[in-house]
Amino acid sequence: MEFFKVVGSRNQHKVVLFTLSTCAWCKLLKKYLKDNYVQYSYIDIDLVPENEKETIRKIIRDKGAPLSFPTTIIDDSILITGFRKDQIREALNF
Amino acid sequence: MTKISIDEVRERAEIDAKRNGYYLNPDPEFLSSLLEGLKQNEDRYNYPSCPCRLASGLIEFDRDIICPCDYxxxxxxxxxxxxxALYVDEKVRxxxxxxxxxxxxRPLEKQAKAFTAKSDKDQKIKTEINDQSVPxxxxxLELWYCKQCGYVAFREEAPLICPICKAKKEMFAKIKTTVSYAK
Incomplete structure:
Protein backbone atom coordinates (compact mmCIF):
# COMPACT_ATOMS: atom_id res chain seq x y z
CA MET A 1 0.00 0.00 0.00
CA GLU A 2 1.56 3.26 -1.08
CA PHE A 3 1.20 6.44 0.91
CA PHE A 4 2.50 9.69 -0.55
CA LYS A 5 4.56 11.78 1.76
CA VAL A 6 4.45 15.57 1.76
CA VAL A 7 7.42 16.99 3.60
CA GLY A 8 7.04 19.96 5.95
CA SER A 9 8.90 21.61 8.80
CA ARG A 10 6.03 20.96 11.22
CA ASN A 11 6.86 17.27 11.57
CA GLN A 12 6.48 16.51 15.30
CA HIS A 13 3.30 14.51 14.71
CA LYS A 14 2.45 11.60 12.48
CA VAL A 15 -0.35 12.84 10.25
CA VAL A 16 -2.07 10.37 7.92
CA LEU A 17 -4.89 11.30 5.55
CA PHE A 18 -7.35 9.06 3.77
CA THR A 19 -8.59 10.99 0.79
CA LEU A 20 -10.14 10.84 -2.67
CA SER A 21 -8.42 12.37 -5.68
CA THR A 22 -11.71 13.97 -6.78
CA CYS A 23 -12.87 15.34 -3.43
CA ALA A 24 -12.89 19.12 -3.06
CA TRP A 25 -12.78 18.95 0.77
CA CYS A 26 -9.78 16.63 0.61
CA LYS A 27 -7.99 19.08 -1.68
CA LEU A 28 -8.72 21.91 0.74
CA LEU A 29 -7.28 19.90 3.62
CA LYS A 30 -4.11 18.96 1.72
CA LYS A 31 -3.59 22.59 0.75
CA TYR A 32 -4.25 23.80 4.29
CA LEU A 33 -1.66 21.41 5.76
CA LYS A 34 0.88 22.31 3.09
CA ASP A 35 0.32 26.04 3.57
CA ASN A 36 0.98 25.53 7.28
CA TYR A 37 4.15 23.47 6.69
CA VAL A 38 2.64 20.33 8.22
CA GLN A 39 4.32 17.10 7.20
CA TYR A 40 1.81 14.41 6.26
CA SER A 41 1.19 11.23 4.32
CA TYR A 42 -1.92 10.58 2.27
CA ILE A 43 -3.52 7.92 0.16
CA ASP A 44 -6.13 8.64 -2.53
CA ILE A 45 -8.32 5.61 -2.10
CA ASP A 46 -10.06 5.87 -5.46
CA LEU A 47 -6.70 5.38 -7.16
CA VAL A 48 -5.45 2.29 -5.32
CA PRO A 49 -5.80 -1.21 -6.83
CA GLU A 50 -9.14 -2.89 -6.08
CA ASN A 51 -7.59 -5.62 -3.93
CA GLU A 52 -6.11 -3.04 -1.54
CA LYS A 53 -9.35 -1.19 -0.89
CA GLU A 54 -10.73 -3.69 1.60
CA THR A 55 -7.51 -3.50 3.64
CA ILE A 56 -7.82 0.28 3.75
CA ARG A 57 -11.48 0.05 4.73
CA LYS A 58 -10.49 -2.17 7.65
CA ILE A 59 -7.75 0.21 8.78
CA ILE A 60 -10.24 3.09 8.82
CA ARG A 61 -13.00 1.11 10.53
CA ASP A 62 -10.60 -0.31 13.12
CA LYS A 63 -9.90 3.25 14.17
CA GLY A 64 -13.62 3.68 14.64
CA ALA A 65 -13.83 6.20 11.82
CA PRO A 66 -16.75 6.54 9.45
CA LEU A 67 -15.98 5.93 5.79
CA SER A 68 -16.19 9.55 4.75
CA PHE A 69 -13.44 11.72 3.36
CA PRO A 70 -11.14 13.28 4.24
CA THR A 71 -10.33 11.23 7.33
CA THR A 72 -7.26 12.35 9.28
CA ILE A 73 -5.49 10.20 11.84
CA ILE A 74 -2.92 11.94 14.04
CA ASP A 75 -0.33 9.92 15.97
CA ASP A 76 -2.41 6.77 15.39
CA SER A 77 -4.93 7.98 17.96
CA ILE A 78 -6.67 11.26 17.16
CA LEU A 79 -9.32 10.94 14.53
CA ILE A 80 -10.74 13.83 12.56
CA THR A 81 -13.48 13.33 10.00
CA GLY A 82 -13.94 15.99 7.36
CA PHE A 83 -12.07 19.22 6.80
CA ARG A 84 -12.10 20.69 10.34
CA LYS A 85 -9.47 23.41 10.56
CA ASP A 86 -9.96 24.05 14.28
CA GLN A 87 -9.62 20.42 15.25
CA ILE A 88 -6.50 20.03 13.11
CA ARG A 89 -4.89 23.13 14.62
CA GLU A 90 -5.73 21.98 18.13
CA ALA A 91 -4.36 18.49 17.62
CA LEU A 92 -1.16 19.79 16.03
CA ASN A 93 -0.70 22.78 18.36
CA PHE A 94 -0.37 25.62 15.90
CA MET B 1 -16.31 7.69 -26.35
CA THR B 2 -16.13 11.47 -26.32
CA LYS B 3 -15.28 12.77 -22.91
CA ILE B 4 -17.58 15.30 -21.32
CA SER B 5 -16.25 18.85 -21.13
CA ILE B 6 -16.04 20.79 -17.90
CA ASP B 7 -18.44 23.37 -19.39
CA GLU B 8 -21.01 20.66 -20.00
CA VAL B 9 -20.67 19.45 -16.43
CA ARG B 10 -21.12 23.01 -15.18
CA GLU B 11 -24.10 23.72 -17.42
CA ARG B 12 -25.84 20.52 -16.38
CA ALA B 13 -25.40 21.40 -12.71
CA GLU B 14 -26.58 24.98 -13.28
CA ILE B 15 -29.73 23.80 -15.01
CA ASP B 16 -30.46 21.30 -12.27
CA ALA B 17 -29.90 23.84 -9.52
CA LYS B 18 -32.23 26.33 -11.16
CA ARG B 19 -34.90 23.73 -11.78
CA ASN B 20 -34.93 22.74 -8.12
CA GLY B 21 -34.65 26.15 -6.49
CA TYR B 22 -31.01 25.65 -5.44
CA TYR B 23 -27.76 27.43 -6.28
CA LEU B 24 -24.27 26.20 -7.08
CA ASN B 25 -21.54 26.72 -4.50
CA PRO B 26 -20.79 30.46 -4.37
CA ASP B 27 -17.01 29.98 -4.01
CA PRO B 28 -15.70 29.89 -7.61
CA GLU B 29 -12.52 27.99 -6.76
CA PHE B 30 -14.31 25.37 -4.67
CA LEU B 31 -16.99 25.02 -7.35
CA SER B 32 -14.39 24.41 -10.05
CA SER B 33 -12.76 21.80 -7.87
CA LEU B 34 -16.09 19.98 -7.47
CA LEU B 35 -16.94 20.17 -11.17
CA GLU B 36 -13.49 18.85 -12.03
CA GLY B 37 -14.07 15.91 -9.64
CA LEU B 38 -17.44 15.17 -11.27
CA LYS B 39 -15.84 15.25 -14.71
CA GLN B 40 -13.07 12.93 -13.56
CA ASN B 41 -15.65 10.44 -12.26
CA GLU B 42 -17.73 10.62 -15.43
CA ASP B 43 -14.59 10.06 -17.50
CA ARG B 44 -13.60 6.93 -15.61
CA TYR B 45 -16.98 5.43 -14.58
CA ASN B 46 -19.23 6.82 -17.35
CA TYR B 47 -21.47 8.45 -14.76
CA PRO B 48 -20.89 11.51 -12.59
CA SER B 49 -20.77 9.98 -9.13
CA CYS B 50 -20.26 12.29 -6.16
CA PRO B 51 -16.67 13.58 -6.13
CA CYS B 52 -16.53 13.38 -2.34
CA ARG B 53 -17.59 9.74 -2.02
CA LEU B 54 -15.82 6.55 -2.97
CA ALA B 55 -17.62 4.89 -5.89
CA SER B 56 -17.37 1.18 -6.61
CA GLY B 57 -17.29 1.73 -10.34
CA LEU B 58 -20.28 -0.60 -10.71
CA ILE B 59 -23.43 1.34 -11.43
CA GLU B 60 -25.72 -0.97 -9.46
CA PHE B 61 -23.86 -0.01 -6.29
CA ASP B 62 -23.33 3.63 -7.17
CA ARG B 63 -26.78 4.72 -8.38
CA ASP B 64 -27.62 6.55 -5.17
CA ILE B 65 -24.48 8.71 -5.37
CA ILE B 66 -24.79 9.80 -8.99
CA CYS B 67 -25.01 13.57 -8.88
CA PRO B 68 -27.51 14.90 -7.93
CA CYS B 69 -27.38 12.15 -5.32
CA ASP B 70 -30.37 10.65 -3.50
CA TYR B 71 -29.32 12.50 -0.34
CA ALA B 85 -21.49 21.27 -1.19
CA LEU B 86 -22.08 21.56 -4.95
CA TYR B 87 -25.70 22.53 -4.33
CA VAL B 88 -26.59 25.12 -1.71
CA ASP B 89 -29.70 26.99 -0.66
CA GLU B 90 -30.48 30.70 -0.76
CA LYS B 91 -29.15 31.37 2.77
CA VAL B 92 -25.75 29.83 2.06
CA ARG B 93 -25.55 31.62 -1.27
CA ARG B 106 -25.49 7.50 2.97
CA PRO B 107 -25.89 4.22 4.90
CA LEU B 108 -22.59 2.73 6.07
CA GLU B 109 -23.27 -0.61 4.36
CA LYS B 110 -23.49 1.16 1.02
CA GLN B 111 -20.28 3.04 1.69
CA ALA B 112 -18.54 -0.18 2.66
CA LYS B 113 -19.71 -1.86 -0.52
CA ALA B 114 -17.80 0.70 -2.57
CA PHE B 115 -14.57 -0.73 -1.19
CA THR B 116 -15.34 -4.35 -1.98
CA ALA B 117 -17.93 -4.59 -4.76
CA LYS B 118 -15.51 -4.73 -7.64
CA SER B 119 -13.10 -7.20 -6.16
CA ASP B 120 -15.85 -9.41 -4.82
CA LYS B 121 -15.04 -12.65 -6.52
CA ASP B 122 -18.16 -14.66 -5.85
CA GLN B 123 -20.46 -11.99 -7.39
CA LYS B 124 -23.17 -13.26 -5.09
CA ILE B 125 -24.81 -9.91 -4.64
CA LYS B 126 -24.99 -9.29 -8.35
CA THR B 127 -26.73 -12.58 -8.96
CA GLU B 128 -29.28 -11.85 -6.28
CA ILE B 129 -30.14 -8.51 -7.83
CA ASN B 130 -31.00 -10.19 -11.12
CA ASP B 131 -32.74 -13.13 -9.52
CA GLN B 132 -36.49 -12.70 -9.64
CA SER B 133 -37.05 -15.53 -7.15
CA VAL B 134 -35.56 -13.65 -4.18
CA PRO B 135 -38.08 -12.64 -1.54
CA LEU B 141 -44.05 5.40 0.38
CA GLU B 142 -45.03 8.99 0.75
CA LEU B 143 -44.75 11.04 -2.38
CA TRP B 144 -45.35 14.67 -3.27
CA TYR B 145 -47.70 15.43 -6.12
CA CYS B 146 -47.75 18.76 -7.96
CA LYS B 147 -51.38 19.73 -8.31
CA GLN B 148 -50.54 22.06 -11.17
CA CYS B 149 -48.73 19.73 -13.58
CA GLY B 150 -48.83 16.23 -12.12
CA TYR B 151 -45.10 15.92 -11.38
CA VAL B 152 -44.44 13.43 -8.57
CA ALA B 153 -41.41 13.53 -6.31
CA PHE B 154 -40.23 10.87 -3.85
CA ARG B 155 -38.65 12.76 -0.98
CA GLU B 156 -39.34 13.68 2.61
CA GLU B 157 -40.42 17.24 2.03
CA ALA B 158 -42.08 18.87 -0.96
CA PRO B 159 -39.63 20.58 -3.38
CA LEU B 160 -39.21 24.37 -3.00
CA ILE B 161 -40.46 24.78 -6.53
CA CYS B 162 -41.79 22.27 -9.02
CA PRO B 163 -38.91 21.43 -11.39
CA ILE B 164 -41.38 21.02 -14.27
CA CYS B 165 -43.92 23.83 -14.02
CA LYS B 166 -42.33 26.09 -11.35
CA ALA B 167 -45.34 25.91 -9.05
CA LYS B 168 -44.57 26.86 -5.45
CA LYS B 169 -44.12 24.34 -2.63
CA GLU B 170 -47.68 24.98 -1.47
CA MET B 171 -49.03 23.46 -4.67
CA PHE B 172 -47.71 20.04 -3.65
CA ALA B 173 -50.00 17.49 -2.03
CA LYS B 174 -48.88 14.35 -0.20
CA ILE B 175 -49.89 11.00 -1.66
CA LYS B 176 -49.24 7.49 -0.43
CA THR B 177 -48.48 4.38 -2.44
CA THR B 178 -47.24 0.85 -1.86
CA VAL B 179 -44.26 -0.57 -3.73
CA SER B 180 -42.79 -4.04 -3.75
CA TYR B 181 -39.10 -4.70 -4.34
CA ALA B 182 -36.45 -7.42 -3.98
CA LYS B 183 -34.80 -7.42 -0.57
Missing part, protein backbone atom coordinates in the same frame (compact mmCIF):
# COMPACT_ATOMS: atom_id res chain seq x y z
CA UNK B 72 -29.08 15.99 -1.78
CA UNK B 73 -32.57 17.24 -1.08
CA UNK B 74 -32.61 16.13 2.55
CA UNK B 75 -29.13 17.60 3.15
CA UNK B 76 -29.89 20.94 1.52
CA UNK B 77 -33.07 21.16 3.61
CA UNK B 78 -31.24 20.35 6.86
CA UNK B 79 -27.77 21.85 6.40
CA UNK B 80 -28.16 24.34 3.55
CA UNK B 81 -25.94 22.32 1.26
CA UNK B 82 -25.53 18.82 -0.09
CA UNK B 83 -22.75 16.50 1.14
CA UNK B 84 -20.07 17.71 -1.28
CA UNK B 94 -26.19 34.98 0.43
CA UNK B 95 -23.65 34.13 3.12
CA UNK B 96 -26.22 34.21 5.97
CA UNK B 97 -25.35 30.64 6.86
CA UNK B 98 -21.75 29.49 6.99
CA UNK B 99 -20.96 26.44 4.97
CA UNK B 100 -19.49 23.44 6.77
CA UNK B 101 -18.94 19.86 5.81
CA UNK B 102 -22.21 17.96 5.96
CA UNK B 103 -22.27 14.61 7.84
CA UNK B 104 -22.64 11.53 5.66
CA UNK B 105 -26.25 10.44 5.24
CA UNK B 136 -39.77 -9.33 -2.15
CA UNK B 137 -40.74 -6.81 0.43
CA UNK B 138 -43.47 -4.23 0.43
CA UNK B 139 -43.25 -0.77 1.76
CA UNK B 140 -45.48 2.24 1.88
Missing amino acids: RDADVMEFGSCYC RGDVKLGQVPER RTETE
